[in-house]
Amino acid sequence: MIESHKKTVQQAHNKPVRTRFAPSPTGPMHLGGARTALFNWLFARQHNGKFILRIEDTDIERSKPEYERDIIEGLKWLNFDFDEGPDKGGEFGPYRQSERLDIYETYLKKLLDENKAYYCFCTKEELEGDRQAMMSQGLAPKYGGRCRNLSKDEIEKRLNEGKNAVIRFKILEHEIEVHDLIRGKIKFDAGLIGDIIIAKNIKSPLFNFAGAVDDYEMKITHVIRGEDHLSNTPKQILIGQALGFEEIKYAHLPLILAPDRSKLSKRYLDTSLNDYRCKGYLSQTMVNFIALLGWHPKDEKEILSLEELLQEFEIKRVQKAGAVFNIEKLDWLNASYIRGMEAVDLVKELENFIPDEWHKNKKLLIKAVAIEKERMKKLTDFKEGADFFFELSDYEPKLLIWKDMTPSAVTDNLRLVMIELEKIPEIDFNRENLEAALMFLAEAVGKGELFWPLRVGVSGKQFSPPPFEIMEAIGKEETLKRIDRAIKNLS
Protein backbone atom coordinates (compact mmCIF):
# COMPACT_ATOMS: atom_id res chain seq x y z
CA MET A 1 0.00 0.00 0.00
CA ILE A 2 2.66 2.44 1.07
CA GLU A 3 5.02 0.92 -1.46
CA SER A 4 2.66 1.57 -4.31
CA HIS A 5 1.96 5.09 -3.14
CA LYS A 6 5.67 5.67 -2.94
CA LYS A 7 6.09 4.57 -6.51
CA THR A 8 3.35 6.84 -7.78
CA VAL A 9 4.93 9.90 -6.28
CA GLN A 10 8.38 9.06 -7.57
CA GLN A 11 7.12 8.33 -11.04
CA ALA A 12 5.16 11.53 -11.17
CA HIS A 13 8.32 13.52 -10.64
CA ASN A 14 10.78 11.13 -12.00
CA LYS A 15 13.17 12.37 -9.39
CA PRO A 16 13.76 11.70 -5.74
CA VAL A 17 11.56 13.42 -3.23
CA ARG A 18 13.21 16.26 -1.36
CA THR A 19 11.41 18.25 1.30
CA ARG A 20 12.67 21.05 3.46
CA PHE A 21 11.98 22.68 6.76
CA ALA A 22 12.89 26.34 6.36
CA PRO A 23 12.46 28.23 9.60
CA SER A 24 13.61 31.75 10.32
CA PRO A 25 15.75 31.85 13.40
CA THR A 26 13.85 34.82 14.78
CA GLY A 27 12.44 32.99 17.76
CA PRO A 28 12.51 29.63 19.49
CA MET A 29 11.11 26.58 17.69
CA HIS A 30 7.37 27.02 17.58
CA LEU A 31 4.78 24.26 17.88
CA GLY A 32 3.59 25.06 14.39
CA GLY A 33 7.14 24.80 13.15
CA ALA A 34 7.54 21.47 14.87
CA ARG A 35 4.49 20.15 13.09
CA THR A 36 5.64 21.50 9.74
CA ALA A 37 8.95 19.77 10.33
CA LEU A 38 7.18 16.53 11.26
CA PHE A 39 5.05 16.43 8.12
CA ASN A 40 8.02 17.26 5.93
CA TRP A 41 10.09 14.62 7.64
CA LEU A 42 7.36 12.00 7.36
CA PHE A 43 6.78 12.77 3.71
CA ALA A 44 10.46 12.54 2.85
CA ARG A 45 11.03 9.35 4.82
CA GLN A 46 7.93 7.70 3.38
CA HIS A 47 9.16 8.28 -0.13
CA ASN A 48 12.76 7.38 0.47
CA GLY A 49 13.55 11.01 -0.05
CA LYS A 50 15.67 13.59 1.68
CA PHE A 51 14.69 15.99 4.41
CA ILE A 52 16.59 19.25 4.37
CA LEU A 53 16.97 21.94 6.99
CA ARG A 54 17.43 25.42 5.60
CA ILE A 55 17.85 28.42 7.84
CA GLU A 56 16.12 31.47 6.42
CA ASP A 57 18.12 34.20 8.05
CA THR A 58 17.92 36.91 5.43
CA ASP A 59 16.52 39.22 8.07
CA ILE A 60 19.78 39.93 9.84
CA GLU A 61 18.12 42.22 12.34
CA ARG A 62 15.86 39.58 13.80
CA SER A 63 17.84 36.40 13.19
CA LYS A 64 19.84 35.09 16.14
CA PRO A 65 22.24 32.16 16.37
CA GLU A 66 20.68 30.98 19.63
CA TYR A 67 17.36 30.51 17.88
CA GLU A 68 19.01 28.44 15.19
CA ARG A 69 20.46 26.32 17.96
CA ASP A 70 17.05 26.01 19.58
CA ILE A 71 15.54 24.84 16.30
CA ILE A 72 18.21 22.23 15.71
CA GLU A 73 17.98 21.11 19.31
CA GLY A 74 14.21 20.80 18.92
CA LEU A 75 14.50 18.68 15.78
CA LYS A 76 16.97 16.44 17.55
CA TRP A 77 14.69 16.04 20.55
CA LEU A 78 11.80 15.07 18.32
CA ASN A 79 14.03 12.66 16.38
CA PHE A 80 13.48 14.33 13.02
CA ASP A 81 16.90 13.71 11.55
CA PHE A 82 17.76 15.84 8.56
CA ASP A 83 19.96 14.74 5.69
CA GLU A 84 21.32 18.12 4.74
CA GLY A 85 21.55 21.32 6.70
CA PRO A 86 23.82 23.91 8.30
CA ASP A 87 26.94 22.44 9.90
CA LYS A 88 25.91 19.03 8.64
CA GLY A 89 26.47 20.03 5.02
CA GLY A 90 25.25 18.40 1.83
CA GLU A 91 25.44 18.60 -1.92
CA PHE A 92 23.44 21.80 -2.23
CA GLY A 93 24.83 23.92 0.55
CA PRO A 94 25.38 26.21 2.17
CA TYR A 95 22.13 25.87 4.06
CA ARG A 96 21.99 29.25 5.69
CA GLN A 97 20.59 31.92 3.42
CA SER A 98 23.00 34.46 4.84
CA GLU A 99 25.78 32.34 3.32
CA ARG A 100 24.18 32.17 -0.11
CA LEU A 101 24.18 35.83 -1.04
CA ASP A 102 26.31 35.26 -4.17
CA ILE A 103 23.74 32.82 -5.51
CA TYR A 104 20.91 35.28 -5.06
CA GLU A 105 22.96 38.04 -6.59
CA THR A 106 23.45 36.01 -9.75
CA TYR A 107 19.74 35.44 -10.13
CA LEU A 108 18.94 39.01 -9.24
CA LYS A 109 21.26 40.23 -12.00
CA LYS A 110 19.69 37.81 -14.43
CA LEU A 111 16.24 39.16 -13.66
CA LEU A 112 17.49 42.74 -13.93
CA ASP A 113 19.26 42.04 -17.24
CA GLU A 114 16.17 40.41 -18.69
CA ASN A 115 14.07 43.34 -17.58
CA LYS A 116 11.97 41.07 -15.38
CA ALA A 117 12.94 43.09 -12.34
CA TYR A 118 13.89 46.72 -11.89
CA TYR A 119 15.30 49.21 -9.44
CA CYS A 120 12.76 51.20 -7.52
CA PHE A 121 13.62 54.49 -5.88
CA CYS A 122 10.32 55.26 -4.25
CA THR A 123 10.57 56.36 -0.66
CA LYS A 124 8.65 54.71 2.14
CA GLU A 125 6.61 57.85 2.54
CA GLU A 126 5.59 57.83 -1.12
CA LEU A 127 4.67 54.19 -0.89
CA GLU A 128 2.62 54.71 2.25
CA GLY A 129 0.74 57.54 0.58
CA ASP A 130 0.00 55.37 -2.44
CA ARG A 131 -1.26 52.60 -0.25
CA GLN A 132 -3.60 54.87 1.67
CA ALA A 133 -4.95 56.33 -1.55
CA MET A 134 -5.70 52.93 -3.02
CA MET A 135 -7.27 51.62 0.15
CA SER A 136 -9.54 54.61 0.41
CA GLN A 137 -10.74 53.87 -3.11
CA GLY A 138 -11.48 50.31 -2.09
CA LEU A 139 -8.74 48.93 -4.29
CA ALA A 140 -6.18 46.28 -3.51
CA PRO A 141 -3.16 48.18 -2.28
CA LYS A 142 -0.39 47.40 -4.69
CA TYR A 143 2.62 49.15 -6.09
CA GLY A 144 1.58 51.69 -8.70
CA GLY A 145 4.62 51.24 -10.94
CA ARG A 146 6.21 54.65 -10.67
CA CYS A 147 9.70 53.26 -11.26
CA ARG A 148 8.69 50.45 -13.55
CA ASN A 149 9.65 52.11 -16.79
CA LEU A 150 12.54 54.30 -15.79
CA SER A 151 15.13 54.68 -18.56
CA LYS A 152 18.50 53.01 -18.26
CA ASP A 153 20.20 56.34 -18.02
CA GLU A 154 17.90 57.56 -15.33
CA ILE A 155 18.48 54.45 -13.27
CA GLU A 156 22.21 54.74 -13.79
CA LYS A 157 22.14 58.36 -12.76
CA ARG A 158 20.18 57.80 -9.59
CA LEU A 159 22.28 54.79 -8.64
CA ASN A 160 25.42 56.84 -9.10
CA GLU A 161 23.95 59.56 -6.95
CA GLY A 162 23.79 56.94 -4.24
CA LYS A 163 20.02 56.97 -4.05
CA ASN A 164 18.54 54.13 -2.11
CA ALA A 165 17.05 51.53 -4.45
CA VAL A 166 15.19 48.30 -3.84
CA ILE A 167 14.65 45.68 -6.50
CA ARG A 168 11.15 44.95 -7.64
CA PHE A 169 9.92 41.96 -9.56
CA LYS A 170 7.51 42.58 -12.42
CA ILE A 171 4.29 40.77 -11.84
CA LEU A 172 2.57 40.11 -15.15
CA GLU A 173 -1.18 40.41 -14.99
CA HIS A 174 -2.75 37.06 -15.46
CA GLU A 175 -4.47 34.37 -13.52
CA ILE A 176 -2.29 31.93 -11.71
CA GLU A 177 -3.21 28.54 -10.35
CA VAL A 178 -1.66 26.84 -7.38
CA HIS A 179 -2.06 23.09 -7.12
CA ASP A 180 -2.10 22.22 -3.48
CA LEU A 181 -1.79 18.62 -2.34
CA ILE A 182 -4.25 19.29 0.47
CA ARG A 183 -6.56 21.94 -0.95
CA GLY A 184 -6.66 21.24 -4.65
CA LYS A 185 -6.66 24.09 -7.17
CA ILE A 186 -6.50 27.63 -5.89
CA LYS A 187 -6.73 30.57 -8.26
CA PHE A 188 -5.11 33.94 -7.79
CA ASP A 189 -5.32 37.05 -9.88
CA ALA A 190 -1.73 38.20 -10.35
CA GLY A 191 -3.01 41.60 -11.40
CA LEU A 192 -3.93 42.26 -7.80
CA ILE A 193 -0.48 41.58 -6.46
CA GLY A 194 1.59 44.38 -7.91
CA ASP A 195 5.34 44.43 -8.38
CA ILE A 196 6.80 43.04 -5.21
CA ILE A 197 10.13 43.91 -3.67
CA ILE A 198 12.43 40.93 -3.91
CA ALA A 199 15.59 42.51 -2.55
CA LYS A 200 16.54 45.48 -0.44
CA ASN A 201 19.59 45.74 -2.65
CA ILE A 202 21.67 43.43 -4.78
CA LYS A 203 23.22 41.86 -1.68
CA SER A 204 20.09 41.63 0.46
CA PRO A 205 17.40 39.38 -0.98
CA LEU A 206 14.00 39.06 0.63
CA PHE A 207 12.00 36.04 1.67
CA ASN A 208 9.85 35.37 -1.40
CA PHE A 209 12.79 35.58 -3.75
CA ALA A 210 15.43 33.81 -1.68
CA GLY A 211 13.07 30.96 -0.91
CA ALA A 212 12.11 30.46 -4.54
CA VAL A 213 15.75 30.40 -5.60
CA ASP A 214 16.73 27.99 -2.85
CA ASP A 215 13.89 25.59 -3.45
CA TYR A 216 15.09 25.34 -7.03
CA GLU A 217 18.79 25.24 -6.25
CA MET A 218 18.28 22.63 -3.56
CA LYS A 219 16.10 20.58 -5.87
CA ILE A 220 13.15 20.65 -3.51
CA THR A 221 10.22 18.69 -4.93
CA HIS A 222 7.57 19.32 -2.28
CA VAL A 223 7.04 22.44 -0.25
CA ILE A 224 5.04 21.58 2.85
CA ARG A 225 4.42 24.59 5.08
CA GLY A 226 1.85 26.53 7.06
CA GLU A 227 -1.27 28.02 5.56
CA ASP A 228 0.07 31.47 6.33
CA HIS A 229 2.23 31.03 3.24
CA LEU A 230 -0.62 30.29 0.90
CA SER A 231 -0.86 33.89 -0.31
CA ASN A 232 2.89 33.96 -0.92
CA THR A 233 2.77 30.97 -3.19
CA PRO A 234 1.70 32.73 -6.41
CA LYS A 235 4.52 35.24 -5.95
CA GLN A 236 7.05 32.49 -5.56
CA ILE A 237 5.69 30.58 -8.52
CA LEU A 238 5.88 33.71 -10.67
CA ILE A 239 9.48 34.28 -9.66
CA GLY A 240 10.23 30.67 -10.46
CA GLN A 241 8.60 30.96 -13.86
CA ALA A 242 10.57 34.09 -14.68
CA LEU A 243 13.76 32.25 -13.86
CA GLY A 244 12.76 29.14 -15.76
CA PHE A 245 12.52 26.93 -12.68
CA GLU A 246 10.65 23.67 -12.71
CA GLU A 247 7.34 23.45 -10.92
CA ILE A 248 7.21 22.40 -7.31
CA LYS A 249 4.37 20.66 -5.51
CA TYR A 250 2.83 22.53 -2.61
CA ALA A 251 0.93 21.49 0.47
CA HIS A 252 -0.36 24.07 2.92
CA LEU A 253 -1.03 22.90 6.43
CA PRO A 254 -3.85 24.35 8.52
CA LEU A 255 -2.75 26.60 11.36
CA ILE A 256 -2.58 25.65 15.00
CA LEU A 257 -4.96 27.87 16.94
CA ALA A 258 -5.32 29.14 20.50
CA PRO A 259 -8.46 28.16 22.49
CA ASP A 260 -10.31 31.23 21.19
CA ARG A 261 -9.44 30.23 17.62
CA SER A 262 -7.02 33.08 17.20
CA LYS A 263 -3.46 32.51 16.14
CA LEU A 264 -1.55 30.60 18.79
CA SER A 265 0.13 33.15 21.01
CA LYS A 266 1.81 33.48 24.36
CA ARG A 267 -1.31 35.08 25.70
CA TYR A 268 -3.04 31.76 26.17
CA LEU A 269 -0.39 29.13 26.29
CA ASP A 270 3.19 28.31 25.62
CA THR A 271 4.02 28.35 21.97
CA SER A 272 7.56 27.11 21.86
CA LEU A 273 8.49 23.49 21.79
CA ASN A 274 11.05 23.95 24.48
CA ASP A 275 8.44 25.25 26.90
CA TYR A 276 6.69 21.92 26.65
CA ARG A 277 9.88 19.99 27.05
CA CYS A 278 10.66 21.95 30.20
CA LYS A 279 7.18 21.43 31.52
CA GLY A 280 7.65 17.69 31.43
CA TYR A 281 6.12 16.51 28.21
CA LEU A 282 7.83 13.63 26.45
CA SER A 283 9.17 13.84 22.95
CA GLN A 284 6.87 11.07 21.75
CA THR A 285 3.89 12.86 23.29
CA MET A 286 4.64 16.02 21.37
CA VAL A 287 5.18 14.18 18.11
CA ASN A 288 1.98 12.19 18.50
CA PHE A 289 -0.08 15.15 19.58
CA ILE A 290 1.18 17.50 16.93
CA ALA A 291 0.52 14.89 14.25
CA LEU A 292 -3.10 14.70 15.36
CA LEU A 293 -3.52 18.45 15.02
CA GLY A 294 -4.86 18.58 11.51
CA TRP A 295 -4.36 14.98 10.59
CA HIS A 296 -6.01 11.70 11.51
CA PRO A 297 -5.28 8.09 10.61
CA LYS A 298 -7.79 5.99 8.72
CA ASP A 299 -8.71 3.94 11.75
CA GLU A 300 -9.59 5.26 15.16
CA LYS A 301 -6.16 4.82 16.60
CA GLU A 302 -4.93 7.83 18.53
CA ILE A 303 -1.69 6.69 20.09
CA LEU A 304 0.94 6.45 17.41
CA SER A 305 4.70 6.28 17.62
CA LEU A 306 6.91 7.97 15.06
CA GLU A 307 7.31 4.59 13.34
CA GLU A 308 3.57 4.12 13.22
CA LEU A 309 3.10 7.61 11.88
CA LEU A 310 5.55 6.73 9.17
CA GLN A 311 3.31 3.83 8.21
CA GLU A 312 0.02 5.65 8.48
CA PHE A 313 0.62 9.21 7.43
CA GLU A 314 -1.03 10.41 4.26
CA ILE A 315 -0.80 14.02 3.20
CA LYS A 316 -4.21 13.77 1.56
CA ARG A 317 -5.80 13.17 4.93
CA VAL A 318 -4.54 16.44 6.32
CA GLN A 319 -7.36 18.70 7.48
CA LYS A 320 -8.09 22.01 5.79
CA ALA A 321 -9.36 23.95 8.79
CA GLY A 322 -7.27 25.26 11.67
CA ALA A 323 -6.97 23.15 14.80
CA VAL A 324 -7.23 24.38 18.37
CA PHE A 325 -4.45 23.25 20.64
CA ASN A 326 -6.14 21.33 23.45
CA ILE A 327 -3.87 21.12 26.45
CA GLU A 328 -6.11 18.63 28.28
CA LYS A 329 -5.76 16.07 25.57
CA LEU A 330 -2.03 16.69 25.51
CA ASP A 331 -1.92 15.92 29.24
CA TRP A 332 -3.90 12.75 28.74
CA LEU A 333 -1.57 11.62 25.98
CA ASN A 334 1.49 12.38 28.04
CA ALA A 335 0.07 10.50 31.02
CA SER A 336 -0.66 7.59 28.76
CA TYR A 337 2.92 7.50 27.48
CA ILE A 338 4.35 7.86 30.97
CA ARG A 339 2.24 4.98 32.26
CA GLY A 340 3.36 2.83 29.37
CA MET A 341 7.06 3.37 29.99
CA GLU A 342 9.40 1.10 31.92
CA ALA A 343 10.44 2.66 35.23
CA VAL A 344 14.14 2.53 34.33
CA ASP A 345 13.54 4.44 31.13
CA LEU A 346 11.38 6.94 32.88
CA VAL A 347 14.13 7.55 35.42
CA LYS A 348 16.35 8.69 32.56
CA GLU A 349 13.70 11.12 31.37
CA LEU A 350 13.34 12.41 34.92
CA GLU A 351 17.05 13.25 35.16
CA ASN A 352 16.59 17.00 35.09
CA PHE A 353 13.28 17.12 36.84
CA ILE A 354 14.25 15.91 40.31
CA PRO A 355 16.72 16.85 43.05
CA ASP A 356 20.18 15.32 42.74
CA GLU A 357 19.87 13.52 46.07
CA TRP A 358 17.08 11.38 44.75
CA HIS A 359 19.47 9.88 42.26
CA LYS A 360 21.71 8.60 45.03
CA ASN A 361 19.29 5.86 45.98
CA LYS A 362 18.68 4.37 42.53
CA LYS A 363 16.80 1.36 43.84
CA LEU A 364 14.32 3.49 45.73
CA LEU A 365 14.05 5.91 42.82
CA ILE A 366 13.12 3.18 40.39
CA LYS A 367 10.53 1.78 42.79
CA ALA A 368 9.07 5.21 43.39
CA VAL A 369 8.89 5.87 39.67
CA ALA A 370 7.23 2.52 39.02
CA ILE A 371 4.55 3.43 41.53
CA GLU A 372 4.13 7.11 40.72
CA LYS A 373 4.07 6.80 36.95
CA GLU A 374 0.50 5.56 37.24
CA ARG A 375 -0.63 8.98 38.38
CA MET A 376 1.74 11.36 36.63
CA LYS A 377 0.63 13.61 33.82
CA LYS A 378 3.93 15.34 33.36
CA LEU A 379 7.50 14.65 34.35
CA THR A 380 7.31 17.62 36.68
CA ASP A 381 4.58 15.89 38.70
CA PHE A 382 7.05 13.41 40.12
CA LYS A 383 8.93 15.95 42.18
CA GLU A 384 5.82 17.00 44.08
CA GLY A 385 4.07 13.68 44.20
CA ALA A 386 6.92 11.40 45.14
CA ASP A 387 8.93 13.42 47.62
CA PHE A 388 7.75 11.31 50.54
CA PHE A 389 9.55 8.27 49.22
CA PHE A 390 12.81 10.02 49.91
CA GLU A 391 11.93 12.10 52.91
CA LEU A 392 8.76 12.35 54.91
CA SER A 393 7.98 15.96 55.58
CA ASP A 394 5.80 17.23 58.41
CA TYR A 395 2.10 16.80 58.00
CA GLU A 396 -1.03 17.71 59.89
CA PRO A 397 -1.65 14.97 62.56
CA LYS A 398 -5.39 15.37 61.98
CA LEU A 399 -4.84 13.93 58.54
CA LEU A 400 -4.21 10.54 60.13
CA ILE A 401 -7.76 10.31 61.37
CA TRP A 402 -10.19 8.31 59.30
CA LYS A 403 -13.69 9.77 59.29
CA ASP A 404 -14.95 10.17 62.88
CA MET A 405 -12.47 7.91 64.61
CA THR A 406 -10.90 9.10 67.84
CA PRO A 407 -7.15 9.73 67.90
CA SER A 408 -6.65 6.95 70.42
CA ALA A 409 -8.51 4.46 68.21
CA VAL A 410 -6.25 5.42 65.34
CA THR A 411 -3.20 5.00 67.55
CA ASP A 412 -4.43 1.57 68.62
CA ASN A 413 -4.79 0.48 65.01
CA LEU A 414 -1.34 1.71 64.11
CA ARG A 415 0.10 -0.22 67.05
CA LEU A 416 -1.60 -3.37 65.81
CA VAL A 417 -0.10 -2.78 62.38
CA MET A 418 3.36 -2.41 63.87
CA ILE A 419 3.05 -5.67 65.73
CA GLU A 420 2.12 -7.47 62.53
CA LEU A 421 4.86 -5.83 60.49
CA GLU A 422 7.53 -6.66 63.05
CA LYS A 423 6.85 -10.31 62.34
CA ILE A 424 7.70 -10.02 58.63
CA PRO A 425 11.38 -10.49 57.85
CA GLU A 426 13.05 -7.69 55.92
CA ILE A 427 13.52 -9.93 52.90
CA ASP A 428 9.82 -10.76 52.65
CA PHE A 429 8.73 -7.16 53.03
CA ASN A 430 6.85 -6.95 49.74
CA ARG A 431 3.35 -5.84 48.89
CA GLU A 432 1.86 -9.32 48.63
CA ASN A 433 3.11 -10.39 52.05
CA LEU A 434 2.20 -7.09 53.59
CA GLU A 435 -1.29 -7.26 52.24
CA ALA A 436 -1.68 -10.85 53.37
CA ALA A 437 -0.41 -9.99 56.83
CA LEU A 438 -2.73 -7.06 57.31
CA MET A 439 -5.88 -8.29 55.65
CA PHE A 440 -7.27 -10.21 58.57
CA LEU A 441 -6.56 -7.23 60.80
CA ALA A 442 -8.42 -5.00 58.41
CA GLU A 443 -11.38 -7.28 58.46
CA ALA A 444 -11.45 -7.01 62.21
CA VAL A 445 -11.11 -3.23 62.62
CA GLY A 446 -12.30 -2.07 59.20
CA LYS A 447 -10.35 -1.32 56.06
CA GLY A 448 -10.64 2.44 56.17
CA GLU A 449 -9.97 2.45 59.87
CA LEU A 450 -6.73 0.57 59.32
CA PHE A 451 -5.43 1.54 55.91
CA TRP A 452 -6.15 5.24 55.90
CA PRO A 453 -4.02 6.04 58.98
CA LEU A 454 -1.35 3.64 57.79
CA ARG A 455 -1.20 5.20 54.33
CA VAL A 456 -1.09 8.73 55.67
CA GLY A 457 1.49 7.64 58.23
CA VAL A 458 3.88 6.38 55.58
CA SER A 459 3.18 9.04 52.97
CA GLY A 460 2.19 12.12 54.92
CA LYS A 461 -0.30 12.85 52.19
CA GLN A 462 -4.03 13.01 51.73
CA PHE A 463 -3.69 11.47 48.29
CA SER A 464 -1.08 8.87 47.56
CA PRO A 465 -0.50 5.39 46.20
CA PRO A 466 -1.74 2.44 48.29
CA PRO A 467 0.16 1.77 51.56
CA PHE A 468 1.51 -1.64 50.57
CA GLU A 469 3.31 -0.25 47.55
CA ILE A 470 4.84 2.53 49.59
CA MET A 471 5.93 0.22 52.39
CA GLU A 472 7.60 -2.16 50.01
CA ALA A 473 9.45 0.71 48.35
CA ILE A 474 10.76 2.35 51.52
CA GLY A 475 11.45 -0.93 53.33
CA LYS A 476 10.74 -2.34 56.77
CA GLU A 477 12.92 -0.10 58.88
CA GLU A 478 11.70 3.15 57.39
CA THR A 479 8.10 1.94 57.49
CA LEU A 480 8.23 1.19 61.21
CA LYS A 481 9.94 4.50 61.86
CA ARG A 482 7.18 6.37 60.06
CA ILE A 483 4.39 4.54 61.83
CA ASP A 484 6.03 5.26 65.12
CA ARG A 485 6.25 8.88 64.14
CA ALA A 486 2.54 8.86 63.27
CA ILE A 487 1.70 7.47 66.70
CA LYS A 488 3.78 10.16 68.36
CA ASN A 489 2.15 12.81 66.16
CA LEU A 490 -1.24 11.80 67.46
CA SER A 491 -0.38 12.06 71.13
Place this chain on the structure above:
RNA sequence: GGCGCAUUCGUCUAGUGGUCUAGGACACGUGCUUCUCAAGCACGUAACACGGGUUCGAUUCCCGUAUGCGCUACCA
Protein backbone atom coordinates in the same frame (compact mmCIF):
# COMPACT_ATOMS: atom_id res chain seq x y z
C1' G B 1 -11.13 47.56 2.36
C1' G B 2 -9.05 43.75 -1.35
C1' C B 3 -7.58 38.75 -2.21
C1' G B 4 -7.25 33.80 -0.41
C1' C B 5 -8.54 29.75 2.90
C1' A B 6 -11.86 27.52 6.13
C1' U B 7 -16.70 26.03 8.89
C1' U B 8 -19.35 18.06 11.95
C1' C B 9 -20.20 17.44 19.74
C1' G B 10 -16.75 22.53 24.31
C1' U B 11 -11.95 20.53 21.74
C1' C B 12 -9.24 17.00 18.16
C1' U B 13 -11.74 14.44 14.52
C1' A B 14 -14.51 9.87 11.45
C1' G B 15 -17.87 9.71 7.67
C1' U B 16 -21.26 9.63 3.41
C1' G B 17 -25.95 11.83 -1.97
C1' G B 18 -30.10 7.31 1.02
C1' U B 19 -26.33 2.50 5.58
C1' C B 20 -26.74 8.94 10.08
C1' U B 21 -31.24 7.19 15.36
C1' A B 22 -23.97 11.07 12.57
C1' G B 23 -18.88 7.07 14.90
C1' G B 24 -14.16 7.54 18.01
C1' A B 25 -10.92 10.33 21.43
C1' C B 26 -10.10 14.31 25.23
C1' A B 27 -12.94 16.97 28.70
C1' C B 28 -17.48 16.66 31.56
C1' G B 29 -21.47 13.81 34.39
C1' U B 30 -23.26 9.12 36.77
C1' G B 31 -22.22 4.36 38.51
C1' C B 32 -18.90 0.10 39.54
C1' U B 33 -14.15 -0.90 41.83
C1' U B 34 -11.98 1.16 46.22
C1' C B 35 -8.55 3.24 52.72
C1' U B 36 -7.37 8.17 49.45
C1' C B 37 -5.60 9.58 44.70
C1' A B 38 -4.75 7.65 39.97
C1' A B 39 -5.88 3.92 36.62
C1' G B 40 -9.60 0.64 34.77
C1' C B 41 -14.66 -0.71 33.43
C1' A B 42 -19.93 0.53 32.28
C1' C B 43 -23.35 4.15 31.03
C1' G B 44 -24.64 9.18 29.79
C1' U B 45 -24.85 14.66 28.03
C1' A B 46 -23.20 16.90 23.54
C1' A B 47 -22.29 18.53 16.65
C1' C B 48 -23.34 18.44 10.48
C1' A B 49 -22.93 27.63 11.02
C1' C B 50 -27.24 29.93 8.34
C1' G B 51 -30.21 30.73 3.77
C1' G B 52 -31.21 29.31 -1.05
C1' G B 53 -30.79 25.88 -4.96
C1' U B 54 -29.64 20.79 -7.61
C1' U B 55 -31.98 16.03 -6.46
C1' C B 56 -37.01 11.33 -5.40
C1' G B 57 -33.55 12.38 -1.26
C1' A B 58 -28.48 16.49 1.14
C1' U B 59 -24.45 16.71 6.71
C1' U B 60 -22.35 15.13 1.96
C1' C B 61 -22.78 18.76 -4.63
C1' C B 62 -23.48 24.28 -6.21
C1' C B 63 -24.37 29.51 -4.97
C1' G B 64 -24.88 33.22 -1.40
C1' U B 65 -24.64 35.10 3.86
C1' A B 66 -22.35 35.01 8.44
C1' U B 67 -18.24 34.01 11.30
C1' G B 68 -13.11 32.88 11.93
C1' C B 69 -8.22 32.86 10.15
C1' G B 70 -4.19 34.16 6.77
C1' C B 71 -1.83 37.54 3.34
C1' U B 72 -2.03 42.55 1.86
C1' A B 73 6.25 45.07 4.94
C1' C B 74 12.56 47.49 2.18
C1' C B 75 9.42 40.41 8.25
C1' A B 76 9.33 35.40 7.30
